[in-house]
Amino acid sequence: MSWLKPSWQAVLALALCLLAVALGFAPKPDAATLAQPTTKWLIIGMLLVAALVSAARLAPVVEALMLFIGAHLAAWLLIHSIGGFERTELALTLPGIVPAIFGTWTQFIWNAMARGAGITFFLLIAAAWLLAWRCVALLAALRPTDTLARTALHMIIPAIFGAWILIIWEAVTRGAGIPFILLPPPSAIGARIAGSLPVLGADVRQTIFKAVIFGYVVGSGAGFLAAIAADRVPFLRRGLLPIGNMVSALPIIGVAPIMVMWFGFDWQSKAAVVIIMTFFPMLVNTVAGLAASGHMERDLMRTYASGYWPTLIKLRLPAAAPFIFNALKINSTLALIGAIVAEFFGTPVVGMGFRISTEVGRMNIDMVWAEIAVAALAGSVFYGVVALVERAVTFWHPSVRGG
Amino acid sequence: ADKVTLQLKWVTQAQFAGYYVAKAKGFYEAEGLDVDIKPGGPDIAPEQVIAGGGADVIVDWMGGALAAREKGVPLVNIAQPFKKAGMELVCPKDGPIKTEADFKGHTLGVWFFGNEYPFYAWMNKLGLKTEGGPDGVTVLKQSFDVQPLIQKQADCISVMTYNEYWQLIDAGYKPEQLTVFNYSAMGNDLLEDGLYALGDKLKDPAFEDKMVRFVRASMKGWKYAVDNSDEAAGIVMDNGGQDENHQKRMMGEVAKLIDNADGKLIPEAYERTAKALLDQKIITKQPEGAYTTAITDKAIK
Amino acid sequence: MTGQSPAVVSASKLGLTFQTNDGPVQALSNVDLTIGKGEFVSFIGPSGCGKTTLLRVIADLEKPTSGAISVNGMTPEQAREKRAYGYVFQAAALFPWRTIERNVALPLEIIGLSKAEQAERIKRTLELVNLAGFEKKYPWQLSGGMQQRASIARALAFDADLLLMDEPFGALDEIVRDHLNEQLLELWERTNKTICFVTHSIPEAVYLSTRIVVMSPRPGRVSDVIESTLPRKRPLDIRETPEFLAIAARVRDGLRAGHSYDD
Amino acid sequence: MTGQSPAVVSASKLGLTFQTNDGPVQALSNVDLTIGKGEFVSFIGPSGCGKTTLLRVIADLEKPTSGAISVNGMTPEQAREKRAYGYVFQAAALFPWRTIERNVALPLEIIGLSKAEQAERIKRTLELVNLAGFEKKYPWQLSGGMQQRASIARALAFDADLLLMDEPFGALDEIVRDHLNEQLLELWERTNKTICFVTHSIPEAVYLSTRIVVMSPRPGRVSDVIESTLPRKRPLDIRETPEFLAIAARVRDGLRAGHSYDD
Amino acid sequence: MDSFRSKIIPVTTILAAVVVAWYVFAVVLNAPFQRDLDQRANESPGTAEFIGKTLSQPKPTLPAPHQVAVNFFENTFLRSVTSNRSLVYNAWVTLSSTLLGFAFGTALGIVIAVGIVHVATLDRSLMPWVIASQTIPILAVAPMIIVVLAAVGITGLIPKALISTYLSFFPVTVGMVKGLRSPELMHLDLMHTYNASRAQTFWKLRVPASVPFLFTSMKVAVAASLVGAIVGELPTGAVAGIGAKLLAGAYYSQSIDIWSALVAGSVVAALLVMVVGVAGRLVDRAMGGRPA
Numbered sequence A: 001m002s003w004l005k006p007s008w009q010a011v012l013a014l015a016l017c018l019l020a021v022a023l024g025f026a027p028k029p030d031a032a033t034l035a036q037p038t039t040k041w042l043i044i045g046m047l048l049v050a051a052l053v054s055a056a057r058l059a060p061v062v063e064a065l066m067l068f069i070g071a072h073l074a075a076w077l078l079i080h081s082i083g084g085f086e087r088t089e090l091a092l093t094l095p096g097i098v099p100a101i102f103g104t105w106t107q108f109i110w111n112a113m114a115r116g117a118g119i120t121f122f123l124l125i126a127a128a129w130l131l132a133w134r135c136v137a138l139l140a141a142l143r144p145t146d147t148l149a150r151t152a153l154h155m156i157i158p159a160i161f162g163a164w165i166l167i168i169w170e171a172v173t174r175g176a177g178i179p180f181i182l183l184p185p186p187s188a189i190g191a192r193i194a195g196s197l198p199v200l201g202a203d204v205r206q207t208i209f210k211a212v213i214f215g216y217v218v219g220s221g222a223g224f225l226a227a228i229a230a231d232r233v234p235f236l237r238r239g240l241l242p243i244g245n246m247v248s249a250l251p252i253i254g255v256a257p258i259m260v261m262w263f264g265f266d267w268q269s270k271a272a273v274v275i276i277m278t279f280f281p282m283l284v285n286t287v288a289g290l291a292a293s294g295h296m297e298r299d300l301m302r303t304y305a306s307g308y309w310p311t312l313i314k315l316r317l318p319a320a321a322p323f324i325f326n327a328l329k330i331n332s333t334l335a336l337i338g339a340i341v342a343e344f345f346g347t348p349v350v351g352m353g354f355r356i357s358t359e360v361g362r363m364n365i366d367m368v369w370a371e372i373a374v375a376a377l378a379g380s381v382f383y384g385v386v387a388l389v390e391r392a393v394t395f396w397h398p399s400v401r402g403g
Numbered sequence B: 001a002d003k004v005t006l007q008l009k010w011v012t013q014a015q016f017a018g019y020y021v022a023k024a025k026g027f028y029e030a031e032g033l034d035v036d037i038k039p040g041g042p043d044i045a046p047e048q049v050i051a052g053g054g055a056d057v058i059v060d061w062m063g064g065a066l067a068a069r070e071k072g073v074p075l076v077n078i079a080q081p082f083k084k085a086g087m088e089l090v091c092p093k094d095g096p097i098k099t100e101a102d103f104k105g106h107t108l109g110v111w112f113f114g115n116e117y118p119f120y121a122w123m124n125k126l127g128l129k130t131e132g133g134p135d136g137v138t139v140l141k142q143s144f145d146v147q148p149l150i151q152k153q154a155d156c157i158s159v160m161t162y163n164e165y166w167q168l169i170d171a172g173y174k175p176e177q178l179t180v181f182n183y184s185a186m187g188n189d190l191l192e193d194g195l196y197a198l199g200d201k202l203k204d205p206a207f208e209d210k211m212v213r214f215v216r217a218s219m220k221g222w223k224y225a226v227d228n229s230d231e232a233a234g235i236v237m238d239n240g241g242q243d244e245n246h247q248k249r250m251m252g253e254v255a256k257l258i259d260n261a262d263g264k265l266i267p268e269a270y271e272r273t274a275k276a277l278l279d280q281k282i283i284t285k286q287p288e289g290a291y292t293t294a295i296t297d298k299a300i301k
Numbered sequence C, D: 001m002t003g004q005s006p007a008v009v010s011a012s013k014l015g016l017t018f019q020t021n022d023g024p025v026q027a028l029s030n031v032d033l034t035i036g037k038g039e040f041v042s043f044i045g046p047s048g049c050g051k052t053t054l055l056r057v058i059a060d061l062e063k064p065t066s067g068a069i070s071v072n073g074m075t076p077e078q079a080r081e082k083r084a085y086g087y088v089f090q091a092a093a094l095f096p097w098r099t100i101e102r103n104v105a106l107p108l109e110i111i112g113l114s115k116a117e118q119a120e121r122i123k124r125t126l127e128l129v130n131l132a133g134f135e136k137k138y139p140w141q142l143s144g145g146m147q148q149r150a151s152i153a154r155a156l157a158f159d160a161d162l163l164l165m166d167e168p169f170g171a172l173d174e175i176v177r178d179h180l181n182e183q184l185l186e187l188w189e190r191t192n193k194t195i196c197f198v199t200h201s202i203p204e205a206v207y208l209s210t211r212i213v214v215m216s217p218r219p220g221r222v223s224d225v226i227e228s229t230l231p232r233k234r235p236l237d238i239r240e241t242p243e244f245l246a247i248a249a250r251v252r253d254g255l256r257a258g259h260s261y262d263d
Numbered sequence E: 001m002d003s004f005r006s007k008i009i010p011v012t013t014i015l016a017a018v019v020v021a022w023y024v025f026a027v028v029l030n031a032p033f034q035r036d037l038d039q040r041a042n043e044s045p046g047t048a049e050f051i052g053k054t055l056s057q058p059k060p061t062l063p064a065p066h067q068v069a070v071n072f073f074e075n076t077f078l079r080s081v082t083s084n085r086s087l088v089y090n091a092w093v094t095l096s097s098t099l100l101g102f103a104f105g106t107a108l109g110i111v112i113a114v115g116i117v118h119v120a121t122l123d124r125s126l127m128p129w130v131i132a133s134q135t136i137p138i139l140a141v142a143p144m145i146i147v148v149l150a151a152v153g154i155t156g157l158i159p160k161a162l163i164s165t166y167l168s169f170f171p172v173t174v175g176m177v178k179g180l181r182s183p184e185l186m187h188l189d190l191m192h193t194y195n196a197s198r199a200q201t202f203w204k205l206r207v208p209a210s211v212p213f214l215f216t217s218m219k220v221a222v223a224a225s226l227v228g229a230i231v232g233e234l235p236t237g238a239v240a241g242i243g244a245k246l247l248a249g250a251y252y253s254q255s256i257d258i259w260s261a262l263v264a265g266s267v268v269a270a271l272l273v274m275v276v277g278v279a280g281r282l283v284d285r286a287m288g289g290r291p292a
């Protein structure tokens, strides 16, 4: 027993593999895919080996490496084995030849699983996924002392997680034959991104570098200043806060057409929408943050007869920083959504929102997802930058210092 | 009764009066159908809905339908209630644009979401670039209203004869103060509201029969709506339409596009539409089997 | 009592009642007290008797609910606004986002001293409390006693004429405490500051003070005021003299009288 | 040293270095120490010498960077998981959203005592620290000393065999302190607990301890270990005996030797 | 009572200022079109008449406050609450999916935050994707979600509520991750010495310490949830709800309708935020919060 330490993921993966093998001998094996017996046994063998090896008592790094290779190679082979279900090229070159399978959604999936890529396919994908999960769990438990290794881990873990979102997406869309215009597989989206870099670049420039950044800075700034004003002037606090709550929680859909009406169809109106959207989270968080400084610290400032502004700058704002960064983080994603959505209501013929709404109409759903992917990437980078600044600025807060 | 789900292209308005009338007047029921009419909107792509199994038949423009066909959704036109297109470009007479020759260097409002094809086909014909600059036109993606003209953000905007045009009139423009470029009149039109179903489902005789009955009842509805436009507008209002007066006027204008309400697709119009789309590379291959006259032939004797 | 020198603090019939979720708590009752310029007054009394509250009233951090109080002949509020006093809290109350040196700099920034003068005062006071070498550390990197010393340094750097100190040396060992006691006395003598000092240590109170105010709890009252007969110059070994011990005994008696552990 | 009774804490060559923004700080260096069952060991030493750090290592709140330590023959972690000790922090560390009584109840809830037993222990320990009547108050409604006493009550209610106390009585006046010293001794004698006690007061250390560990700073080392020759039963007035004073003098010397204020 | 009065005066004063500014803007923004109109009709009215006209256009660029007020009043109080045109009815439709979505969203947000704080694997792998999920423009995917859900047979309230959930869980996650990590180290050490289980540390320390963060996040989340509910109404055919009113108004440039629907939306938003705020204050009070 001492040389065995099976994880539940490995055990389950093993069971799935065996089930797949058993089904393979059933009277009606999977129809279309995995017809190539060599590939099939290669995949199953690889998964079995990875699962068994992971149960052995190995150094976590070795085990993780084995699992990483086994799971991902198997997944790669699996997805390639159903190349026949690749819809992109077929759809473009041989329209109408591939019979799509319709029916209600559930039937649809089941039919597809049974008739399409086959149960075996999904069993094996699930097994590979479990092994990858085990791999991530191992990596997450690693505590390397080397900073380089630590940074690498910080990138690898979310990358594996993300890769599996994509793998499962690819497997389901292609394995189950989901219509291209409902949800294209990631491979098609990737191809579209690679083929449309200039367009995507122009859209990013229009939407992010003009509308989002400007709106984010002005909106967050305005929310911040409004919070300070409300804090400084009790009259405003009592009068402005309720009205501020009201005005700033306005739905974008209602505001966007009005902003287009007032500020024209170019980026300025999108920036205006972003300003309105980001204002409120900042206002609320800053107000909460300004109340967060300790009583004794405030008393201390009182003993110095410190005026409103010195107290604000030296005590209350630093103490409010965790809250303010909360708002900045939430706003970094809100701003992007706001700008894109606002472009649905009248724009020049460039911009991420423009492209999304237009390409939906043209049934170029892969382009829609390409824009979405770019938006997600840009948003994550934006958020990441804010989070890094937060760590630097609120280094003293318990949430950063430890725990 | 057999259940049929119809997905409209836009919100409830007199543009779809025929279907609402057929339902309200019991025409569908008489054919043994239980029809569920789903309104659309700017966010709804009927092609997606039908591909996802959310509808049996959709109202769509041919440009969108053919584009979707190439992406693997085998849409087939089974009837074409609208014989003429209702889209046009209007420019105020006090503005810079009086004729096609004046477009250069100006801003034009265009609807996208698959409705931009006629415009680009036209510009193609005129040899105008659409990337802005002094030698081309600047294209503005127009919202669903006529504000860009009122706010003077565009020199011309897209309107439907039956809808936005009248909003301009309501806003104080007199017909004689507007220059109208009607796509149908210029011969640049692409087919608008038609009924589309999925080709492989049509192979099922039971489904085909259902569609025959559906089209027959729908066209009966259209005929009734054209003949009794005020009542039809009332029925639209009952189903969630807005602004009764406006719906009445819309019904009158829609009637002009319907013509004789036989729902038959005119093959020349189809060929012209397909060619225009091919020319602009909206589609890459001459579509095959994208329409069938079988249904209308059986439905309307 | 010290009628000759002008009163720095003068309270009469001072009372303060806190309203809490389960009824009022009378923290101070009928406190009469006059503190003259240059006095060193210690407050001693059982835990919870109202010493901190009294200091807070003087500092305008709490409003009395009855009676009158004046500081430097003004209301406490006016005095606070004139920056009449420095305050050392019972807990260190350092800002976690500032290093030790910048914590000490805080009051100096607020009164708007030049950078050079700030640096000079920081250096001097941190040396005084023996924290030289820890300038760049953050509060959570210091031991409890070191944090408390940093907070003393901060109050000393402020350099007001009236010093309100709430158990400043509570967390320090005897040696450091002796050292700081000497330093404080030296400072007091040199600058003629007025000092109000809360302590739990009877020897410390006797060693430092010109007057010792003994308080008794619930409600906090002044139960005894003991004038010290010791000279102003006090070497550490004065603590072995009979005179010193006699005063200490008197304080202890006063303390015990007001105490609830009589059993 | 106390080879006969089984070692509760045993450290050898213990060292701990903190990594800070401006370089490493060596808080403990080469500490050798064995504490037997039923001992009362006081730690005394200048502020910042590593007393808290040593207690935290015993409590498994800090991991030593060198050397070995065992508690009850296990690693500190295992001992902690067995709930081998109660800990009184240098600051009160009360939860602001709990009343005093619920703060004391906290460890009891965690070990899963019945409501009735909780109520009984809360009543007993709050009475012990003389906080009866303040059960329903929130921490900010108490004075500093009262908060500290509440935190002592919380540790006593936990009732572990090993008590780690970090300057528990620092914020208390002499009378309360004497009272609590007596109570603690009485408790220790009755229950035969092992107690590690950090203090700054030499008399307190001598009065309470069977052994006094004197530490010296930077890096924190054990500079002297003094065995007490006093009997286990100690009336308060033992503090005037020559034997007591002799031990106190020895501690003071040890303390001064390791101190940096030699000037 | 006193606090009520101390609020009423500032609120009305500022409201009055807003209304005055609004009138000024209305005149300025509506003037160009009115001038066009007059020019086309060959009229040249006096200033007073002109201003009057700018404030009574049927489809103004910016409706005057009284136009909105009249419309709002009619659609709120003069219609039976079951009528499709009643703002109360439409607000109720939106509110119901908002509340459902908010409840889901808060629960989901908390669950994710708890996972992130407690499970190292999740902290490392999930957070970046949670963030990425929020950068997906909801209006673009909402239709697809609705289509897919409709195909599976889920229609009505739930699809809209799910979109609210999607928008509202994020602020809660971000705030709660911060909040659950905000306890002082000494308090964590204390729990450590008791060998408290993770669950005990969670319930007795992390949760109470996170309360200020939770309620602040919930205020943002409830507003986001309302936006989600409104967005969700569009691809469902915009049949009823504030979003439907907004859209219907937009089709026909009925700016007065838009504005009164916006006012209704804001009133709902403000009420929701206020309710969360009051709940927060009550909880704070119950937790022995010290008055500021």
Ligand SMILES: Nc1ncnc2c1ncn2[C@@H]1O[C@H](COP(=O)(O)OP(=O)(O)OP(=O)(O)O)[C@@H](O)[C@H]1O
Residues within 6 Å of the ligand: C140, C141, C142, C143, C144, C145, C146, C171, D018, D019, D020, D025, D026, D027, D045, D046, D047, D048, D049, D050, D051, D052, D053, D054, D090
């Ligand atoms: N978290 C930390 N990070 C960096 N340095 C620390 C940390 N905690 C303590 N130190 C350093 O370790 C040394 C010992 O600290 P410790 O708290 O153990 O002292 P102590 O003996 O308890 O002092 P006191 O009597 O003042 O409480 C100090 O120099 C302190 O600056």
Ligand SMILES: Nc1ncnc2c1ncn2[C@@H]1O[C@H](COP(=O)(O)OP(=O)(O)OP(=O)(O)O)[C@@H](O)[C@H]1O
Residues within 6 Å of the ligand: C018, C019, C020, C025, C026, C027, C045, C046, C047, C048, C049, C050, C051, C052, C053, C054, C090, C220, D140, D141, D142, D143, D144, D145, D146, D171
């Ligand atoms: N904010 C408050 N609200 C309610 N009661 C309070 C408040 N602050 C102090 N008290 C009560 O007032 C009394 C006096 O408290 P104070 O802090 O002045 O005592 P102290 O003499 O400084 O005690 P210690 O020596 O323990 O610091 C105590 O009974 C305490 O419970």
Ligand SMILES: Cc1ncc(C[n+]2csc(CCO)c2C)c(N)n1
Residues within 6 Å of the ligand: B010, B015, B042, B111, B112, B113, B115, B142, B143, B144, B160, B163, B164
């Ligand atoms: C986003 C979007 N914008 C405009 C149209 C054009 N359009 C086609 S039918 C119709 C209704 C009648 O006026 C309108 C406005 C559209 N389909 N989608």
Ligand SMILES: [Mg+2]
Residues within 6 Å of the ligand: C051, C052, C053, C090, C166, D143, D144, D145
């Ligand atoms: Mg006090």
Ligand SMILES: [Mg+2]
Residues within 6 Å of the ligand: C143, C144, C145, D051, D052, D053, D090, D166
């Ligand atoms: Mg310490």
